[in-house]
Amino acid sequence: MPEKEKKLRFGVIGAGKLGGFHTNTLSKMPEVELVGVSDPDLMRAQVLAWRHNCVAYKTEEELLSQVDALVVAAPTEYHAIIGVKALEAGVHVLMEKPIANSEEGARKLLETAEKNKVVLQVGHSERFNSAVVETMKHVKNPRYITIERLGPYDPRVAATGVTLDLMIHDLDILLTMIDSEIVSFEALGASLLSNHEDLCNVRIKFKNGCLADVTASRATMEASRRMRIYQQDSYLSVDYMSARLKIYTKKTPVIKSLDDIEITYPKLEPKQPIKEELYHFMDCIKTARTPTPSGEKGLKALRLALEITEAMRRFEVSGSKAEEAQESLSRSLSDIGKAASVLIEEGLKNAGIDKH
Numbered sequence: 001m002p003e004k005e006k007k008l009r010f011g012v013i014g015a016g017k018l019g020g021f022h023t024n025t026l027s028k029m030p031e032v033e034l035v036g037v038s039d040p041d042l043m044r045a046q047v048l049a050w051r052h053n054c055v056a057y058k059t060e061e062e063l064l065s066q067v068d069a070l071v072v073a074a075p076t077e078y079h080a081i082i083g084v085k086a087l088e089a090g091v092h093v094l095m096e097k098p099i100a101n102s103e104e105g106a107r108k109l110l111e112t113a114e115k116n117k118v119v120l121q122v123g124h125s126e127r128f129n130s131a132v133v134e135t136m137k138h139v140k141n142p143r144y145i146t147i148e149r150l151g152p153y154d155p156r157v158a159a160t161g162v163t164l165d166l167m168i169h170d171l172d173i174l175l176t177m178i179d180s181e182i183v184s185f186e187a188l189g190a191s192l193l194s195n196h197e198d199l200c201n202v203r204i205k206f207k208n209g210c211l212a213d214v215t216a217s218r219a220t221m222e223a224s225r226r227m228r229i230y231q232q233d234s235y236l237s238v239d240y241m242s243a244r245l246k247i248y249t250k251k252t253p254v255i256k257s258l259d260d261i262e263i264t265y266p267k268l269e270p271k272q273p274i275k276e277e278l279y280h281f282m283d284c285i286k287t288a289r290t291p292t293p294s295g296e297k298g299l300k301a302l303r304l305a306l307e308i309t310e311a312m313r314r315f316e317v318s319g320s321k322a323e324e325a326q327e328s329l330s331r332s333l334s335d336i337g338k339a340a341s342v343l344i345e346e347g348l349k350n351a352g353i354d355k356h
Contacts, residue, residue, distance in 0.1 A: 005031075007031055007032055007033040008031065008032055008033065008068050008069055008282055008285065009032075009033045009035050009066065009067045009068045009069070010026050010032050010033065010034050010035060010067060010068070010069050010070070010071065011034075011035050011036055011037070011038065011057075011063045011064070011066070011067040011069075011070050011071070012026070012034075012036075012037045012038070012070070012071045012073060013037075013038050013039075013060050013063070013070060013071065013072045013073060013074050013082055014038075014039060014072065014073035014074040014075075014096075015037050015038075015039035015041065015044045015045040015047075015048045016039075016044075016073065016156065017156065018073040018096055019037065019039070019048070019071075019073035019074075020048060021274055022071045022073055022274065022278070023037055023048055023051075023052050023054075024051075024052065025272070025274050025275050025278060026052075026071070026278065027052035027053065027054070029275075029278065029279075031282060032282075034052060034053075034054045035054060035055065035063065035066050035067050036049060036054045036055035036056060036057050036063055036066070037049050037052075037054060037055075037056055037057070038056075038057040038058065038059060038060050038062065038063045039056075039058075040058065040059075042056060042058045045057065045058070060082055060085060060086070061085070064085065064086055064089045064091055065089070067091055068091065068092065068285070069091060069092040069093070069094070069119075069281070069282075069285060070086045070091050070092070070093050070094070071093075071094045071096070071123075071278075072086070072093060072094070072095045072096060073096045073123075074096075075159065076098060076100070076101045076159075076160055076164065077101050077159075079095055079096070079098075079099065079100045079101065079105065079109075080100040080101075080102070080104075080105030080106070080108055080109055083095055083100075083109045083112075083120075084108055084109060084112050087109065087112040087113050087116050087118055087120065088112055088116060090116055090118060091118065092118045092119040092120075092281070092285050093109075093113070093118070093119070093120050093121070094121045094122075094123055094277070094278070094281045095109070095120065095121070095122055095123060095295075095298070096122075096123040097122055097123045097124050097125075097168055097169065097172075097298070097301075098122075098164050098168050098298070098301070098302045098305065099122045099295060099298035099299060099301075099302050100302065101164070102306075103299065103302065103303055103306065106295070106298065106299040106302055107299065109295060110295045110296065110299065113295060119281065119284045119285050119288075119291065120291075120294070120295040121277070121280070121281045121284065121291035121293055121294065121295075122291075122293045122294070122295060122297065122298030122301075123277065123293070124168075124169060124172045124173075124277075124293040124297075124298070124301070125169075125273040125274050125276075125277045126169040126170075126172075126173060126240065126273065127172070127173065127176070127273075127277070127292060127293055128271070128273040128274075128276035128277045128280065129240055129243055129273050130243045130268040130269060130270065130271050131238050131239065131240060131242075131243045131244055131245045131268060132173060132238065132240070134245050134266050134268055135227070135229070135236055135238050135245055136176075136177065138234070138236055138245075138247060139177055139229060139231075139236070140231055140232075140233075140234075141208075141210075141231060141232065142177070142178065142210050142229045142230065142231050143209070143210060143211070143230050143231060143232065144210070144211050144212070144229075144230040145174065145177075145178075145210065145211070145212040145213070145227065145228065145229050145230070146212070146213045146214075146215075146227070146228045147170045147173075147174070147212070147213070147214045147215070147226070147227045147228075148214075148215045148216075148224060148225070148226050148227075149166050149167060149169065149170055149215070149216045149217075149224075149225050149240075150215070150216070150217045150220040150222070150223060150224045150225070151166075151217070151218055151220060151223040151224075151225075152218065152219075152220065152221055152223065153193045153194075153198065153218050153219055154218065157218075158193075158194040158195070158196070159196075160196060161189075161194075161196035161197040161198075161200070161309055162189075162196070162197055162198055162199065162200050162216045162217065162218050163189070163197060163200050163216065163305050163308050163309050163312070164302075164305050164306075164309065165218070166216045166218065167200055167202075167214060167216035167305065167308075168301050168302070168305045170214050170216070170227070171214065171301045171304050171305055171308075172293065172297065172298075172300075172301040173227075174204070174212055174214065175297070175300055175301060175304065176297070178206050178208070178210055178212070179208075180206040180207045180208035180210065181206065181207040182204055182205070182206055182207075182304070183205050183206065183207050184204075184205045185202055185203060185204040185205065185307075185308065185311070186202065186203045186311075187200065187201070187202040187203075187308045187311040187312045188200070188201050188202075188312065189201070189309075189312035192219050193218070193219055197309070197312055198217065198218050198219045199215075199216070199217045199218075199219055200215070200216045200217070200308070200312060201213070201214070201215045202214050202215075202308050223241065224241070225239070225240035225241050226238060226239055226240065227240070233249060233250045234247060234248060234249040234250065235247075235248040236248075243268055243270060243271075244265070244268070245265070245266050245268065246263065246264075246265055247263070247264045247265075247266065248261055248262070248263055249261065249262045249263075249264070250262075277293070280292065
């Protein structure tokens with residue numbers, strides 16, 4: 001009989017919300033031996049450890065010597081420090097997004113992973129959303145893309161702006177989807193509920209002519225995560241939250257009525273993105289291959305997010321100017337709608353449809 005495959009020994013750094021998700025998921029994976037959870041707040045780590053039958057540690061050093069792989073779900077400012085320690089110890093690391101809070105920290109992580117021949121994966125879990133995975137199969141030279149990621153405020157992430165906290169997911173997907181250089185971008189943000197931007201809108205122009213409008217907000221009561229992709233012969237509508245994809249495709253070169261447009265709903269298998277990214281991480285460890293959300297791609301998304309954050313500072317407001325900022329952002333979003341209308345009208349005209 002073949003020898004039974006040895007389980008990978010995992011540890012989790014950070015007993016907060018994301019650390020809890022990872023700990024819960026790992027505890028249910030038969031291929032994993034969950035060793036423990038580390039957090040400066042030992043009681044919080046202990047509660048999580050009790051729930052999932054593992055050991056609580058106050059420092060990451062205590063945990064590193066006992067694991068093969070580590071999930072780092074600590075605050076962003078500690079990513080580089082903790083990650084470098086783990087990688088130098090020969091431990092494979094899944095680093096929650098963003099990879100670090102600075103390009104310097106991210107590069108240090110990449111260099112250390114390469115030097116020690118260990119896997120570094122960035123936790124851009126949205127890549128493993130069933131709808132996103134399927135969408136990537138249908139993307140063909142997009143002309144215009146809109147992405148919105150909206151939700152209510154969460155005080156636990158007040159130390160980080162919405163660009164690094166939320167929008168970075170969509171920047172990573174966008175940079176993966178569009179194989180072209182960015183030639184320019186315009187960014188607008190507003191600080192309404194924290195000391196960092198809570199709303200952000202950026203319009204990105206690519207060298208190949210594609211235009212993308214990306215909006216992120218943590219000052220919206222109703223959650224919404226959607227992406228729309230306009231292409232020459234089709235339109236893709238993606239709902240991240242429900243993991244649904246709707247595809248509108250032209251049946252004929254010239255559209256005479258809506259009957260000439262085929263609407264399809266690809267059947268998607270419901271999957272948990274965090275679980276899928278952990279399995280991908282494990283597979284990369286076992287096969288010594290580079291993860292899809294690699295350290296290099298994490299750095300690329302981080303660099304763009306930092307550039308956007310810097311560009312927004314001239315618009316960033318708070319306190320008495322909050323209302324003015326909201327009006328400014330609304331005007332920007334209105335412009336986005338106008339741009340989309342122009343593009344759609346042009347597409348209909350080229351297809352031979354009179355919109356009236």
